[in-house]
Amino acid sequence: MPSETATPAPHLHDLTRPALGALLADWGFGAYHRDLLWTGLYRQRAESLDTVEGLRPDLRTALTERTRLEPLVAPHHESFSSDGLTHKLLLRLRDGQTIETVLMRFKGRATVCISTQAGCAMGCVFCATGQMGLARHLTPGEIVGQVLHVTRILDASGESLRNIVLMGMGEPLHNYEHTLAAVDILVDALGLAIGPRFITLSTVGVVPGIRRLADEERPVQLAVSLHGATDAERAALVPAGRRWPLDELMDACRYYIARRGRRIFFEWTLIEGRNDTAEHAHTLGRLLGGMDAHVNVIPLNPTVGYDGGPSTAPAVRAFQDVLTTYGVPSTVRQRRGIDIDAGCGQLKAEVERRTRRSLPIAP
Ligand code: SAH
Ligand code: SF4
Numbered sequence: 001m002p003s004e005t006a007t008p009a010p011h012l013h014d015l016t017r018p019a020l021g022a023l024l025a026d027w028g029f030g031a032y033h034r035d036l037l038w039t040g041l042y043r044q045r046a047e048s049l050d051t052v053e054g055l056r057p058d059l060r061t062a063l064t065e066r067t068r069l070e071p072l073v074a075p076h077h078e079s080f081s082s083d084g085l086t087h088k089l090l091l092r093l094r095d096g097q098t099i100e101t102v103l104m105r106f107k108g109r110a111t112v113c114i115s116t117q118a119g120c121a122m123g124c125v126f127c128a129t130g131q132m133g134l135a136r137h138l139t140p141g142e143i144v145g146q147v148l149h150v151t152r153i154l155d156a157s158g159e160s161l162r163n164i165v166l167m168g169m170g171e172p173l174h175n176y177e178h179t180l181a182a183v184d185i186l187v188d189a190l191g192l193a194i195g196p197r198f199i200t201l202s203t204v205g206v207v208p209g210i211r212r213l214a215d216e217e218r219p220v221q222l223a224v225s226l227h228g229a230t231d232a233e234r235a236a237l238v239p240a241g242r243r244w245p246l247d248e249l250m251d252a253c254r255y256y257i258a259r260r261g262r263r264i265f266f267e268w269t270l271i272e273g274r275n276d277t278a279e280h281a282h283t284l285g286r287l288l289g290g291m292d293a294h295v296n297v298i299p300l301n302p303t304v305g306y307d308g309g310p311s312t313a314p315a316v317r318a319f320q321d322v323l324t325t326y327g328v329p330s331t332v333r334q335r336r337g338i339d340i341d342a343g344c345g346q347l348k349a350e351v352e353r354r355t356r357r358s359l360p361i362a363p
Helices: 017-026 031-042 057-066 128-132 140-156 172-187 207-214 231-237 246-260 278-288 313-325 346-356
Strands: 073-080 086-093 098-106 109-113 117-119 134-137 161-166 199-203 221-225 264-270 293-299 330-332
Touching (some): 017 031, 031 057, 073 098, 073 140, 098 140, 109 140, 128 346, 134 172, 140 172, 161 172, 172 199, 172 207, 199 207, 207 221, 207 246, 221 246, 264 313, 278 293, 293 313, 313 330
Parallel strands (some): 161 199, 221 264, 293 330
Antiparallel strands (some): 098 109
C-alpha cells in the first residue's frame, strides 16, 4: 500500500527527455525505449499509453502503474476573431483553474501564445492578469499541454506550429524551473522540435532570472517589458519596477546581450498621455541607444480594471520617429484579436464576469 506521503506518480509531460531517461533507466530500460516513448508522446501526440506504438509490454505495464498520462488541459471556452485568424482558448486545468492560450494564424505561419502561471503576482496596473493576482504556478506539463492542444488543432488542418511566445498569463521567470523545463521539452529534436529562436520568453524584468538565463545554454529570444524609462514612471505601471530598478534591470540586460550574443526585444505598451509623448520617447531612446535592442510598441488593449486608453496612430508614429533618431529600431505590434478579448487575461476576466452575472458569453 503506498503511504499517504508517497511521492505522486510523475506525469509524463512534466519530464524532459533526460529526466524520462533517468526514470526508465531505474527500471532497466535504455535510451531506445525512452526515445520510442518520447516520439509517441510528442510526434504521435498520444493521449494514452495504449496508443504509443511499439512499446514493450512490460514497459507499458510499468508506465501504467507508476506514471500518469491524462490530458492536463481541457477546453473550457473559446472564441474566434472576426477575421477567423485568431483563436482564443480558455483552458481548464485539472484543479479547475483556467488559463488562456491564443493561436494565431498569419500568412501560413502559426504562432501560439501560452501561459506560464494561473494569474500573476506582478500586478501591472493595465494588465487583466495582473488585476487577478496569482493563483499558482503551472507545471511543465501544463505549459507543454497548451502547445500539444493547439498542435492537435493544427494537425487536423495540415498546418504546423512555428512560433511560441510566452506572453500569456503569468510571469515566466517567476516560475523559472517549470518554464525552462517546458522549453527543453518543446525544443527537443525528437519531439515537437520547435526551433529555440522561434520561442520568445517575455519577462516583466525579473533581474535574477535574466542573469540566470544569460548563464544558460537556452537560446530562446528574450523580451523585456519596459513601459517606462524612469523608475518613477515605470513603477506607476509595473510595480515590479520598485523591486528591480532600471539601473539593475539594464545591467542585467547588458549582461544577457554580452553573454548570449543576442539582441533583446523591449516591449512598450503605449498608453495615451501616460507614456506615449515625445519626451517619453526621448527618455527611452537615451536608455537604449547603443544597445543591441529592438522595441516592440503595442497600443494598449483597454481592460476593465484600468482607465487608460491606447495611443492614436499619429502618436505611435511620432514615438517611433524619435526612437529612430537614437538608432533604436522599433516595430508596432497590434494585439491581434482585440474583438475577442485576446489581451493577456482578458478572456478569463470576461468569462468570469459573465458567469457571475449569469450573462451569455459572447461567441
Ligand atoms: N509577464 C510577462 C509576459 C506576459 S504579458 C511580461 O509582462 O512580459 C506579455 C506582454 O503583454 C507584456 O509586455 C505586457 O506588458 C503586455 N500586456 C499586458 N496587458 C496588456 C494590455 N492590456 N494591453 C497591451 N499590452 C498588454
Ligand atoms: Fe504579470 Fe506580465 Fe501581466 Fe505584468 S504584464 S501582470 S508581469 S502577466
